[in-house]
Amino acid sequence: MNDTTKAVTRSEDATRDEMARRNGPAQRSEALLPPVDVIEDGGGITLRADLPGVPKDKLGLHVEADTLTIEGEVSVPMPDGMEASYAEVSVPRYRRVFTLSKELDTSKVAAEFKHGVLNLRIPKAEHAQPRRIDIKVS
């Protein structure tokens, strides 16, 4: 019963979000989805995200349980009284959420941010790293 209620609420939320997205940058909660690359190798996962216009102090990285959230506020100094005539970046905010998997060691995440590109390295936990299993032939 409870679960059903939750599911309905969620779908209503999704509809509202969808409407907010269509109606343009009116809602405060609206954010752009930054493009990312995700590459996995034996040692872990590398995530790169484009967040142009975000200064280092306006970048937020949060890991909570198995959820990674990347947030950034665009802050570009502009002269007073400027009126935008054309905008492709219409919302000054980025947000993207990823679900991490168990074998990733979130306590050892390394982040680097340069020229608007975030570079995250999430290593795999020691026990999850690939290893060769020797086969003993007797």
Add this chain to the structure above:
Amino acid sequence: MYHSLFRRNVLSELDRMQREMREAFDLSPNIRGFGRSGFPALNVGGTPQSVEILAFAPGLDPKSLEVNLDRGILTIAGERMSDLPTEDDGKTAVHINERFGGRFRRVVSLSDDIDPNSVSADYRDGVLHISAKRRESAKPRRIAVQ
């Protein structure tokens, strides 16, 4: 079978086409094509004194950016190297590939009242900011009635 038919770049191409279609209906296309969703994304604004152009071009070496102004046409060009693994060595897997890689070129036509000698550009936090002053004679002014 599935993978050979729907390779990642085919899917991303479809995604791009879909996005362009959607945006083409939202906004009447520019004379130089569907500029939206190109790289870098552009914002243009102005004050009575200047025209400000922002190019959201993250991860570039500022020296590699070419900004040219020719008869009122401003061109921003350069190249962003893809940093995806080039060789498929069987150990790395690319799960998501959305970031732009390759050569780019975007063109903006500036209004006639721009002073070509006053154009300045700086690159900060992955944003190229081009500022062009309007000519003194073109600035709005109040005309005193005698």
